[in-house]
């Protein structure tokens with residue numbers, strides 16, 4: 593069954609909704625974004641997360657110190673690099689990691705093979721921010737993927753109405769959502785439930 597990541601959580605009730613509905617990963621946003629939270633806030637939210645739900649810290653071109661501080665104080669299970677981070681930088685930090693790659697064309701898909709990470713997250717290109725824009729990219733660009741599908745997380749404009757189609761077309765290990773489980777820019781527990789139900793039903 594497909595795994596689900598609910599990203600950009602800021603409130604206890606939405607963290608709980610993601611846990612209760614069966615999310616595999618929950619994401620805390622540490623880069624500039626309307627979903628950004630402080631390390632201190634993430635420490636608070638992390639207290640309610642059982643060990644079987646994995647906490648992901650999302651960064652965009654962070655310093656080594658920023659990543660190390662957040663991993664060690666929040667107890668992050670994975671670091672998601674969502675900028676233009678160098679493969680050597682990610683490897684030198686040595687944490688379990690997810691590399692997000694923005695897909696404009698096939699040449700972007702090929703970039704994945706440069707990274708030695710646990711998971712590859714394919715997302716639509718950002719506008720104001722590097723991600724979290726609710727935009728879908730052309731999933732057919734992943735047809736020729738050289739990395740195994742069980743290392744792929746699909747993101748970008750997913751919601752409860754399109755996630756089943758996305759899973760059936762791409763066959764990823766997991767799906768990731770932020771905007772698609774928000775109402776008026778705020779996470780919504782019912783939308784989180786609908787998204788996870790739709791993904792897991794596929």
Ligand SMILES: O=C(O)c1ccccc1N[C@@H]1O[C@H](COP(=O)(O)O)[C@@H](O)[C@H]1O
Nearest residue numbers: 599625723724725726748749769770771
């Ligand atoms: O969520 C953000 O604000 C964000 C900002 C900067 C980099 C990444 C961000 N989020 C990631 O983008 C995906 C896709 O978001 P969406 O579902 O299209 O809104 C999200 O799940 C995060 O991993």
